[in-house]
Each structure stands twice: as structure tokens, then as C-alpha cells.
Amino acid sequence: MTRSVGETGEFALVEAIGARLPPSDLPLGPGDDAAVVAAPDGRVVASTDMLVEGRHFRRDWSEPYDVGRKAAAANLADIAAMGARATALLVALAVPEDLPADWVLSLADGLRDEAAEVGAPVAGGDVVRSGVITVSVTALGTLEGRDPVTRAGAQPGQLVAVAGRLGWAAAGFAVLSRGFRSPRVLVEAHRRPAPPYDEGPRAAELGATAMIDISDSLVADLGHVAAASGVRIDVESAAFHVPPAFTDTARALSADPMAWLLAGGEDHALAACFPREVDLPMAWQIIGRVGEGEGVLVDGQTYAGPAGWRSF
Amino acid sequence: MTRSVGETGEFALVEAIGARLPPSDLPLGPGDDAAVVAAPDGRVVASTDMLVEGRHFRRDWSEPYDVGRKAAAANLADIAAMGARATALLVALAVPEDLPADWVLSLADGLRDEAAEVGAPVAGGDVVRSGVITVSVTALGTLEGRDPVTRAGAQPGQLVAVAGRLGWAAAGFAVLSRGFRSPRVLVEAHRRPAPPYDEGPRAAELGATAMIDISDSLVADLGHVAAASGVRIDVESAAFHVPPAFTDTARALSADPMAWLLAGGEDHALAACFPREVDLPMAWQIIGRVGEGEGVLVDGQTYAGPAGWRSF
Numbered sequence: 001m002t003r004s005v006g007e008t009g010e011f012a013l014v015e016a017i018g019a020r021l022p023p024s025d026l027p028l029g030p031g032d033d034a035a036v037v038a039a040p041d042g043r044v045v046a047s048t049d050m051l052v053e054g055r056h057f058r059r060d061w062s063e064p065y066d067v068g069r070k071a072a073a074a075n076l077a078d079i080a081a082m083g084a085r086a087t088a089l090l091v092a093l094a095v096p097e098d099l100p101a102d103w104v105l106s107l108a109d110g111l112r113d114e115a116a117e118v119g120a121p122v123a124g125g126d127v128v129r130s131g132v133i134t135v136s137v138t139a140l141g142t143l144e145g146r147d148p149v150t151r152a153g154a155q156p157g158q159l160v161a162v163a164g165r166l167g168w169a170a171a172g173f174a175v176l177s178r179g180f181r182s183p184r185v186l187v188e189a190h191r192r193p194a195p196p197y198d199e200g201p202r203a204a205e206l207g208a209t210a211m212i213d214i215s216d217s218l219v220a221d222l223g224h225v226a227a228a229s230g231v232r233i234d235v236e237s238a239a240f241h242v243p244p245a246f247t248d249t250a251r252a253l254s255a256d257p258m259a260w261l262l263a264g265g266e267d268h269a270l271a272a273c274f275p276r277e278v279d280l281p282m283a284w285q286i287i288g289r290v291g292e293g294e295g296v297l298v299d300g301q302t303y304a305g306p307a308g309w310r311s312f
Numbered sequence: 313m314t315r316s317v318g319e320t321g322e323f324a325l326v327e328a329i330g331a332r333l334p335p336s337d338l339p340l341g342p343g344d345d346a347a348v349v350a351a352p353d354g355r356v357v358a359s360t361d362m363l364v365e366g367r368h369f370r371r372d373w374s375e376p377y378d379v380g381r382k383a384a385a386a387n388l389a390d391i392a393a394m395g396a397r398a399t400a401l402l403v404a405l406a407v408p409e410d411l412p413a414d415w416v417l418s419l420a421d422g423l424r425d426e427a428a429e430v431g432a433p434v435a436g437g438d439v440v441r442s443g444v445i446t447v448s449v450t451a452l453g454t455l456e457g458r459d460p461v462t463r464a465g466a467q468p469g470q471l472v473a474v475a476g477r478l479g480w481a482a483a484g485f486a487v488l489s490r491g492f493r494s495p496r497v498l499v500e501a502h503r504r505p506a507p508p509y510d511e512g513p514r515a516a517e518l519g520a521t522a523m524i525d526i527s528d529s530l531v532a533d534l535g536h537v538a539a540a541s542g543v544r545i546d547v548e549s550a551a552f553h554v555p556p557a558f559t560d561t562a563r564a565l566s567a568d569p570m571a572w573l574l575a576g577g578e579d580h581a582l583a584a585c586f587p588r589e590v591d592l593p594m595a596w597q598i599i600g601r602v603g604e605g606e607g608v609l610v611d612g613q614t615y616a617g618p619a620g621w622r623s624f
Contacts, residue, residue: 027355032462032540033393033525034359034453039351043339046435047346048450050404052442081345092362092448123358130364136404136448138360141346150344213345228344 005104006097010127013101017108017125024121026088035123037088037140044087045141045148047078053133061176064103066191068110070266071135074215076118077195077268079141081213083149083204086197088123089115090138094130107135118197146204153209154229154273160288161280163203163270164196165189166218167257170264171246174255185245195268199283203272206280211272216265218287219303222296225273232293234300235262239287259306262298317416318409322439325413329420329437336433338400347435349400349452356399357453357460359390365445373488376415378503380422382578383447386527388430389507389580391453393525395461395516398509400435401427402450406442419447430509458516465521466541466585472600473592475515475582476508477501478530479569482576483558486567497557507580511595515584518592523584528577531615534600534608537585544605546612547574551599574610575617 005013018030028036037044051057051074057067072089079086091111095104104127112122120139154160172190181187195213203211210229214221219235226233237258246257273290274280296303317325330342340348349356363369363386369379384401391398403423407416416439424434432451466472484502493499507525515523522541526533531547538545549570558569585602586592608615 028460028462032460032464033390033523034357034396034451034460036394036455036460037356037358039354039356042351042354044349044351044356044452045346046349046400046402046450046452048402048404048436048448049438050406050440050446050448052406052440052446055441078345082348084346088358090358090360090450092360092450094362094364094444094446124360126361128362128364129367130444130446132406132442132444132446134362134364134406134442134444134446134448136360136362136446138358138402138404138450139346140356140358143348148340148344148346148348150340152344211345 003101004097005095005099005101008101013104013127016105020105020109021112021122026121026123030122030124037123040142041145043143045079045082045084045143046138047075048136048138049074050134050136062191064106065110067135068107069114069192071137072111072114073193073195073268075137075139076114076197077213079139080195080197080200081211081270083146083200083208083211084141084143085201086115086118086120086139086141088120088140090123091125092136093125093127094134095127096131096133097129149204149208149211151210151212151225151228154225154231154290155209156231156290156292158209158273158275158290159286160233160271160273160290161284161286163199163283165194165267166269167246167260167264169193169266170260171249174253175249178253183245183249186249193266193268196270196283199270203270206274206278208272208274211270214265214267214269214271217263218271219262219296219298222271226294226296232291233288233296234291235288235296235298237299256306262303263305315413316409317407317411317413320413325416326439328417332417332421333424333434338433338435342434342436349435352454353457355455357391357394357396357455358450359387360448360450361386362446362448374503376418377422379447380419381426381504383449384423384426385505385507385580387449387451388426388509389525391451392507392509392512393523393582395458395512395520395523396453396455397513398427398430398432398451398453400432400452402435403437404448405437405439406446407439408443408445409441461516461520461523463522463524463537463540466537466543466602467521468543468602468604470521470585470587470602471598472545472583472585472602473596473598475511475595477506477579478581479558479572479576481505481578482572483561486565487561490565495557495561498561505578505580508582508595511582515582518586518590520584520586523582526577526579526581526583529575530583531574531608531610534583538606538608544603545600545608546603547600547608547610549611571617574615
């Protein structure tokens with residue numbers, strides 16, 4: 001399909017997207033007024049996020065397939081951060097009339113493939129016209145009988161640990177912002193996060209008391225946990241291992257690699273608090289402790305962050 | 313709050329919206345990475361729709377409160393059309409930086425109040441910036457143990473009936489398009505649909521074999537039922553009662569009131585097919601029959617529609 005969205009029409013576009021979806025075992029799949037998704041334990045976890053062109057992605061920096069993967073990942077990570085497994089995605093998409101229909105199909109492929117990583121089908125969607133490409137994703141999930149792991153359960157004395165990549169998307173963003181296209185591994189990390197989906201339910205089973213997906217930055221998102229739990233979180237910078245891929249690039253860009261780790265978002269790593277006695281698997285790296293008080297301290301100090309950084 | 317969205321900030325705005333929501337009995341309400349919604353029969357019905365300024369609403373024609381009600385209604389009607397009851401709404405909202413924060417709060421109030429009509433709380437949301445106001449709503453619902461009523465179950469010999477208003481939104485749109493602001497009852501109907509939510513589950517209980525919410529137009533949406541069910545639908549124009557409010561306005565605008573009824577959308581009435589022996593309550597008006605064949609005929613003819621009308 002090399003025609004535009006306008007020439008193709010929303011109905012034909014929705015049909016073409018549907019034709020690219022594999023068969024699912026949903027009780028009722030896409031194509032009707034609504035879909036029906038299994039909720040085996042009598043509850044459904046639900047989260048919604050919106051990505052807007054120019055704010056959350058740029059067409060000259062990211063292929064549509066990667067935008068789709070990223071839009072899905074942002075939501076699927078929210079489900080994982082509750083200790084749940086995703087069961088379905090719903091997608092609403094606003095696109096300009098003159099956008100190639102192929103662009104939309106590639107985006108839909110990316111959404112489908114990211115959801116397939118966790119075994120979640122695309123259950124429904126909507127395509128409308130707008131001057132600004134806007135992707136709104138709702139992810140549904142199941143807690144498999146467990147309690148949800150909220151942001152509010154952290155207790156003084158507990159450990160703070162992280163699973164997944166930190167700072168990679170920020171490093172890739174820094175590279176792209178300076179007009180470079182390499183190192184490729186960082187640019188790719190900006191284009192397509194790789195959240196540790198399975199670690200969410202695993203953390204819940206291990207007894208995690210609070211969990212969050214790192215979408216804004218480690219410090220900002222731990223700040224949400226500290227506020228919701230009524231605790232202070234102490235992060236130790238010595239606990240972080242700066243990826244070798246960061247070192248040369250940080251030097252070339254005169255950037256601080258610790259700032260990418262602490263103040264970078266969009267990798268959708270998971271941060272969780274655990275009782276001290278827990279035997280954490282390799283995927284979880286201990287980075288700090290929960291204490292009495294409020295806010296987040298890095299090495300005992302309020303983290304000032306890189307120039308221009310807002311910690312909300 | 314007379315400040316703009318930019319001055320207020322997304323976090324404060326989300327907090328202000330949250331503060332205006334009544335307490336709910338959700339297993340987990342808004343404010344975490346995801347919400348948890350009850351799905352008592354082990355399944356959840358889910359539907360998503362997007363409204364874009366300039367395409368689905370105009371700020372000079374509709375108050376933000378009405379835009380919120382309309383955005384919620386479009387999704388809640390999809391849930392009703394499956395024979396389900398809504399259990400929660402999730403909302404993603406993109407707004408320009410210079411939009412008054414009050415505008416956003418009124419929109420959120422409208423979403424909240426329309427959802428409250430069916431007892432569904434707002435379970436979560438996202439607010440981001442964009443040049444174009446975009447409202448994306450996902451509605452969840454429960455089938456209460458019933459089978460979903462899809463578009464695909466109509467059988468030759470069955471009756472076709474409609475619950476809710478037909479053509480009112482189209483009449484209001486025609487009035488506004490000509491620069492008028494009255495009759496108020498029609499303009500209000502365009503601004504705020506009044507879907508017959510309870511009739512969806514009731515139709516399912518009465519044995520409806522196929523159902524759809526009329527968002528595009530009666531003829532177009534019955535066309536979806538005919539295609540999905542592999543049947544022909546015969547609509548009889550004599551079965552329609554033209555509302556007295558239509559007559560004078562149609563004359564003044566040189567419009568055809570039957571076109572509003574047959575080709576107007578956005579009222580989110582429900583159309584359903586029933587076995588002939590069913591004893592239909594007053595809310596359901598019989599407008600036609602299911603036959604062998606394909607497509608939708610009005611008085612035995614393909615409906616040409618008003619000038620400029622596309623039946624998809």
C-alpha cells in the first residue's frame with residue numbers, strides 16, 4: 001500500500017491492520033463494538049498512555065515500526081509494574097490524511113509485535129484523522145490471583161532494586177539530539193525500549209512491597225514511590241555499573257553518564273522495594289535502601305540533576 | 313484555576329482532575345501505574361475511541377463539559393451494544409500548552425458525570441501536550457455472565473428494532489452548520505448524546521441476536537450487522553416517527569428529516585435484531601426485518617442518502 005491515509009480511508013485501513021493480526025484466543029477479538037478479554041481471577045489491570053508526534057517521537061528519528069513498539073512498551077511496562085501479565089492491547093490512532101498508509105501499517109505491526117513479546121493480542125482499536133500523529137494505547141492485564149504491587153507499600157529498612165536498562169534511552173536521545181546516528185546500540189535503545197516484563201510478576205512473587213516503571217527517570221519515579229509510601233529512598237551511586245557503551249559517548253558529548261542513569265527515562269526499567277531477607281535473582285540490582293523521612297537522596301544529597309533537568 | 317495547561321503542568325492537572333473524582337469502590341483506583349477493575353464473571357469487555365478537535369467537536373460549538381460527556385458516551389454506548397454494563401473509563405488527553413486548565417477540568421467533569429450515569433468510575437488517565445486537543449477514551453464493562461451480543465448473529469425472519477434517539481445529533485449539526493443556535497433541543501442533542509445504556513443489557517436478556525451502537529448512521533451501522541451476519545436488512549420508512557422538533561427546522565433548512573433519521577450518526581442509539589416472538593418493551597421500536605441476501609434496503613431500495621452523504 002503506497003497510498004495515503006486519505007486515499008485508503010479509515011475503514012480499509014482498520015481492515016488492513018486487522019488482516020495483519022494473528023489469530024488470538026480472545027473470547028471476542030477485534031471487529032465488533034468492543035472486544036472481550038479473559039480476566040481469569042475476576043479482576044483486570046488497566047493502564048492508558050498517549051504518545052504525540054514531536055513530543056514523544058520524531059518521524060525523522062524513529063521508524064514507524066519502532067514508534068509502535070515503544071507505544072506498546074510504555075503501557076505493557078505499566079502492567080508489569082503492578083506485578084501483572086498483559087492480556088490485551090487496545091489502540092486508538094490519529095493520523096494526518098497525507099500520511100502514507102504504509103506508515104500506519106508499520107506502526108500497527110510494531111504494536112502487535114511488542115505485545116506478542118508478552119503474549120498479549122491487539123484486541124481492538126480506532127483510527128481517526130488529525131493533523132498530529134497521536135497514538136493512544138490501553139493495556140489490560142491479569143494479576144493471576146496476586147495482590148497488585150502499588151507504589152505505596154515501601155517500608156523503612158527495605159531494599160530498593162532495579163531490573164532492566166537505565167539511561168540507555170537518554171544516552172540515545174543525547175546522541176540523536178547532537179545530530180549523530182551512532183553508537184547504534186544507544187540510538188536503538190532510544191527508539192525501542194526493552195522493558196523486563198517478566199520481572200514484574202516475578203518481583204510480586206518474591207514479595208516486592210512497592211514497584212514502579214521508570215518512564216520519567218529513576219530519581220523522579222522513586223520519588224513517586226517515596227511519596228506514596230511515606231518514606232525516604234536512599235540511592236547509592238556506587239551501586240550503579242556504568243555500561244561501557246556510555247563511557248566514550250559521554251566523553252564525546254561532554255555528558256555525565258550518571259545523569260543518564262539517574263535522570264534519564266523511557267527505558268521502562270522496573271524499580272521495586274523488597275524486604276531485606278529476600279533472595280534477589282540476578283536480574284535485580286540493588287541500588288539503595290528505604291529509610292524514614294521523605295524524598296529521594298543520592299549519596300545522601302538531593303539530586304540536582306544535569307543542567308535543565310526538572311525532577312517534577 | 314484560570315491558568316493555562318502549560319503554567320499548571322501535567323502533574324498538577326492530573327492531580328486536580330483526581331481531586332474532582334468521587335471515591336470509587338474499584339479494587340485499585342487512579343494514581344498508580346495502572347488501575348484494577350473488577351471483572352466478576354472472569355471476562356472484561358473493552359472498547360476504545362478517539363475524538364479530535366475540528367473533526368469530532370468544535371470548541372466554538374461545544375462546551376468542554378459536553379465534549380467530555382460526548383467522548384464518554386461514545387465509548388459507553390459501545391459497551392452497552394455488546395449487552396454489557398460499563399465498569400470503568402480510562403482517559404488519555406492531549407492538550408495545547410495555552411489551553412486554559414479550566415477547560416481541561418470541565419472536560420474531565422463531563423467524562424466523570426457521563427460515566428456516573430452508568431455507575432462507572434474514571435479509573436485512570438494520562439495528560440500530555442499536543443497542538444490538537446485529542447481525547448481518547450477506553451471503556452471497560454461486564455457481561456454479567458451473559459454471552460456478548462455481536463454484530464454477527466442476525467437471522468432471516470427476525471425483527472430489527474431501535475432504542476434511543478435517531479437523527480437528533482444530525483439535526484443539531486445541521487442547525488449549527490447554518491450558523492443557528494436553536495432549536496436548543498436539537499443543538500443540545502448534537503452536543504451531548506443520550507444513549508439508552510440500560511437497553512443494551514436488557515436487549516441481551518430479551519434474546520437479541522445481534523446489536524450495534526449507531527455512531528455513523530442507522531443505514532451504515534445496520535450495514536455492518538448485515539455484513540457480519542450474512543443477511544439483508546429491510547428498513548421500512550413508515551415505521552419511523554419523525555419527531556415534531558424536526559419538522560419546522562427541516563423546512564427552515566430545506567432539509568429532509570428522514571435523512572437525519574436514516575443517515576445521521578452520533579446519537580448512539582442501539583439497533584438490535586430479535587427473534588419474532590420476543591415481547592419488546594416500549595423503549596424498542598421495530599423498524600424493519602432481517603431477510604436473506606445482503607446489504608440494507610429502505611422500502612425495498614438501496615438508500616441513496618442526502619447529497620454528499622457517504623454510506624461507507
